[in-house]
Amino acid sequence: MAEVIISIAGYIALGALALSFIRMIIGPTTADRAVALDTMTIISISLIAFIASRSMRIIYLDVATVYALISFLGVIAVARYIERGI
Amino acid sequence: MNLLDIIGANITLIGSLFLLLGSIGILRMPDVYNRMQAGTKATTLGSILFLLGLGLSYIECGCIGRIIILILFIIFTNPISSHALARAAHHAGVKLTEKSVRDNLRDDEQKEGART
Numbered sequence: 001m002a003e004v005i006i007s008i009a010g011y012i013a014l015g016a017l018a019l020s021f022i023r024m025i026i027g028p029t030t031a032d033r034a035v036a037l038d039t040m041t042i043i044s045i046s047l048i049a050f051i052a053s054r055s056m057r058i059i060y061l062d063v064a065t066v067y068a069l070i071s072f073l074g075v076i077a078v079a080r081y082i083e084r085g086i
Numbered sequence: 087m088n089l090l091d092i093i094g095a096n097i098t099l100i101g102s103l104f105l106l107l108g109s110i111g112i113l114r115m116p117d118v119y120n121r122m123q124a125g126t127k128a129t130t131l132g133s134i135l136f137l138l139g140l141g142l143s144y145i146e147c148g149c150i151g152r153i154i155i156l157i158l159f160i161i162f163t164n165p166i167s168s169h170a171l172a173r174a175a176h177h178a179g180v181k182l183t184e185k186s187v188r189d190n191l192r193d194d195e196q197k198e199g200a201r202t
Contacts, residue, residue: 002088002143005095009102013136016102019109023121031118031175038167039112039125042160043105046136049153053144061152068159075167083174 010050017043034078041071094143101135104128117183118175126168133160 017040024036045064052060111124134157141153176191 002091002095005092006098006140006143009095009098009136009139012099012102013105016105016109019106019113020125023112029118029175029180031171031178031180032121034171035118035122035125035168036112038164038171039108039129042129042133042164043109045156045160046101046105046133049137049140049156053140053147053149056144056147058147058149058152061149061156065152065156065159068156068163072163072167076170079167079170079174082171083177 006050006054010047013043013046013050017047030078030082034075034082037078038071038075041067041075045071090145091143094139094141094145096139097135098139098143101132101137101139104132104135106132108132117186118180119172119182122168122172122175126164130160130164133157 020036020039020043024033024040027033027036045068048060048064048067052058052064105128108125108128111128112121115121115124137153137157137160141150182189
């Protein structure tokens, strides 16, 4: 029962990732694409933790932590680029 | 143990629904700033619930400590990155939508420019 509910939750999160990806493709400005990419990284962190819990490998949670750190630095860099150029 | 599995699975399902709502908001909202508001608040809450439910449901995995560290990191960094993006978009001159009624940052900048 619990396994089925968690699988449904994982598929819903995958659909959310696809919807944000559509916005990242069609976004009119650069800021739209950056916002969609930020949302996609948060959903990806959730999905990495999902895979780590399903396969019982704790090491994937370290991967998720490092991915969160890198995505935060990347979004800050993109924001500086939008604001005043490189 | 079985009851904890069911509770964690339901929390995970609620979190994934919040993630889906955030993505629908990103797809449907008319403006950069509205999209940012939908995509940051709803996604932060959804990812917190998703990770917490996973940690409760797989408590025998022994990964609840790392999941709490990950949740704290998301709580601290997600509003900062959203704030930086909003400020950068406003400085880059991205227009607000026609339905918006006020722009406090532009008014404050004009006031600062008039004072100096």
